[in-house]
Amino acid sequence: MWESESDSAARHEYGDGILTSSKHGVPTEGFIQRGHSWYVATDIPSDIQVQIGEANFHLHKYPLISRSGKLSRIIYESREPNLNKIVMDDIPGGFEGFELAAKFCYGIAVDLTAGNISGLRCAAEYLEMTEDLEEGNLIFKTEAFLSYVVLSSWRDSIVVLKSCEKLSPWSENLQIVRRCSESIAWKACANPKGIRWSYTGRTENISSPRWNNNNNDIIIKDTSPNRIRHQLVVPPDWWFEDVSILRIDHFVRVITAIKVKGMRFELIGAAIMHYATKWLQGLVTDTSILCDEKTSNCSISNSNNNNSTTSSSGNSWNENGLHMILVGTRDENSNLQAKEQRMIIESLISIIPPQKDSVSCSFLLRLLRMAIVSKVAHALVTELEKRVGMQFEQATLSDLLIPCYNKGETLTMYDVDLVLRLLEHFLVQEQTESSSPKRMSFSEKHMACNLNAKARVARLVDSYLTEVSRDRNLSLTKFQVLAEALPESARTCDDGLYRAIDSYLKAHPTLSEHERKRLCRVMDCQKLSIDACMHAAQNERLPLRVVVQVLFAEQVKISNALSNTSLKDVNESFTQPMVITNRKTLLEGTPQSFQEGWTAAKKDVNTLKFELESVKAKYLELQNDMENLQKQFDKMLKQKQSSAWSSGWKKLSKLTKMTTVQNHDDVLPHNVEASAEQNRKTTRRWRNSIS
Structure with a gap:
């Protein structure tokens, strides 16, 4: 572990973490453990027994009452004149912390480390080992070690904060969590010139990172035996892995402190996504969500599970906190894990930065899916839906295919109502930004951005409609409402919408003539490309009135194209090169959204042509x-x-x-x-x- 100069000085002053007491009434060489019992190595027989769970400590009253106000009060205020046993099951830090405190009372040297300092500090506070009883008592010395040694070290602050998970609420009341969180935030955000520390994931044989004052990036120097010095830029996410081992409440405290320090919201969002990927295994692509139909409990399984994080120095940090791998059982353990998972999701939603692009839209949609499965509070789900609506144009089709978990209504394959709400939030956000006074000076540029965003959303919605239209339980009303949710200006071409309508007609062959006409009203025949018009003209699933409209629109387009061509060059209007140029112009006018998805549709066109010829022969x-x-x-x-x-x-x-x-x-x-x-x-x- 690399240390700063102040860190080394503090260790030198405090004896490198070795605590001793100058006064002790019972000479001893240490403690002897026999099973679950501890004895003092001395010739004087013990006169008091302290029981903590299954552990029994056979001690002496005088060393304890001289340094512990609580034990002194218990012994002297007891109604039993010969009190020889005290039960202290509620002591923070357990028997390990009490053992170290008892050794300190006997004057035995105690080795303070980042792993035991928080438990010993809480135990000292519980035992009331203050300066009123003895100068340089345990509370004072543990506080000094925390302030001057632990908080000046990056890794020690992480380890102490991790060890505070079992010490609530004592660690909170003693401000250990707050101070460690602020120390971590300061080291993650500030530019500590001349301070070096180790961090997880650094390259072997390379020293701790140092800040480069020129470009505010962290650089590291090679200290390998060949002494070939070369600078390597440390990535800005160097602190993600260390912080991700913390429990969710402590992680929230650290992220909150980092926000106060002014770190960029993109890094904060990336840290949140890294933490969620590690603790919410349902966000990983190789996981599967299993639902129990009888109990409606959903579980998450993952084959690649790692419950420990190993640092670059070979030390393994055991994660004894949350294990978010849910199994499809109905016992108390699975219910507890489901509650922990729900708590993680709710906490992550609450700390996501409010900026638009702080996290990706794909991450928000995956988190939204898990929030619905885990039955997160409705207010947080609504807030998450609004966040998705802010950057809905960045979504992908695979992220929108969220299964429908609401079994109260007609069960559809996908949650169409959720996508409709997301689309409404997007439109509200676009309307708000358009009417914002700050955007008035950039009206032309902003309008272009809005049109591009709406066009991307329109293509996304058309692809989603094509996918969900294959569901036989999808009602015509839901399809129509979602298709008409976007304004007409959002679609420059209705080819994607035509594909969705054709797919819906294939999956619902029992629609009446009135229902088919109602379905086709959402499409504008004049916005169809020539290839789409050719397909629609031979589509027997369409109503006859729609086919006539398509043919009329196609004739109008061809007439306009020919008239424009004749105006350009009358002499060559009917030559072959002009026909080729006209065809090329028409193809260039076809939107990219239709050209991308029309490859598969051409196969259907050929099949329909063959079927049409067969029908004509028959x-x-x-x-x-x-x-x-x-x-x-x-x-x-x-x-x-x-x-x-x-x-x-x-x-x-x-x-x-x-x-x-x-x-x-x-x-x-x-x-x-x-x-x-x-x-x-x-x-x-x-x-x-x-x-």
Whole structure:
């Protein structure tokens, strides 16, 4: 461990951390431990026993009462005249701290270190070892060691603050936590000229960092045996790893002190992200969130778990504090770990710097997902949502795909309502910045930035709609509200929105004609590119009215393009080079957002063309079959009509014959004689002619 000059002087003055008492009434050579019992190595028998948990100390009254006000008061105010046992289970520092305090009372040399000083200081305060009983008592000497040795050392301040985790509230009341936090903050922020210290992660055989006065960067010098000196720039995040071993409440104290010192908010945000990545394993990419459907308890598992941090000098700092690896059990241990995780998330949200780009939007969204899973306070979740809205244009699609954990309503795959709230916060923030007086002087530049941000958000929302539209439980109303949340000026091209609508129609084939028309109203056909218009014109899932609008918009664009081309050069308006130039111009006018996502859509276009040709062929076959059937039907109909007329004429002829026969029967008696006479005349004539 590297030390400053004042650090070395303090160690020289205080005997390098060795405490002794000049007065002691019982000569002894030290303590002897037998199992859980400690005995004083002396010929004088002990007359008092101090019990701390399972540990028993067999001591003498006089050395204790001469330096401890609490033990003196207990012994003299006791109603038992021969008190020989005292139970002190509530002493801070446990039996380790009491052992060191008892050794000091007997005049045995005590080695003060950064690991035991906080426990010994709290134990001395508990035992009331003040200057009123003896000059140079334990409280005075431990305070001096803390002030002049520990607080002047970077690593010792970290170790002492880490050891204070088991000493609450004594370490808080004695200002040990506050002083260590301020010492760490001062060393992390200030420019300590001439002071050197070690830190975790430094290169071996290289000394502690020193500040470069020219550019305020830390530099280090090589002290390897070859003595080749070369300067290496220490990264600005050199203190992240050391501070990240602290418990969350102490980490918050350090970050708060660093904010007061004036460190850049980007470094503070980076330190918070480093701490969250280390303690919240759910933020790491190789973790998985598992939810128990019966208990609705979510757990986080990670295969790469490391519970200790090793410094560059080979010393291992055991992290006995929080272990944020949650398992899917329902015992008390898992519930305690879930509470600790929720406390970490809430604390980190509260200390994030208010500046816009202090932390990344991806980190905020991952933290928001864990906050929802851990059921963090609603006010903090709302605050985190507002922070995401401030830099929503930096988000990515993978970060927005947050599962829906609200099982009260219709369960959708992703939390669409959350994304809608984030979008609303973004629009409110944009409106606030636009109307801010400070921005009026930079109105043109600010308007351009706002348009670019809105355009990026529009592309992001369209991609999100395309992804969530595959969910069959997503209602048409939610899709429409999210698509119409952005103003019309945010989208210069509606190709992404068209892809989302087409994907929704694929996943919801049972939509009625009215619902399909309602869905397509969110899209402006005039903002579609030529390729999108070609795809939409052959899309059978779209309503017929929308297809007509798309075709009309396409014709208008082609007419405008041709008219503009003819105005430029009338003589070459119909030549091949001009057609190529016109096509190139149209392609350049297509937005980049559509060109990036249209590669996959072209495959769908080719598939739809093939399907359309197949449908056309089938339609022609069916049309021919329909014509043949119609001809057969007409032929059969004519046959039926002709048969009806013939049957009618047959009936009419029968009726005529019957009438003729009846009339013949009626006139037969009158005509018999006439016919006979006629026959006779004919015969006579024939006969006459023969003759």
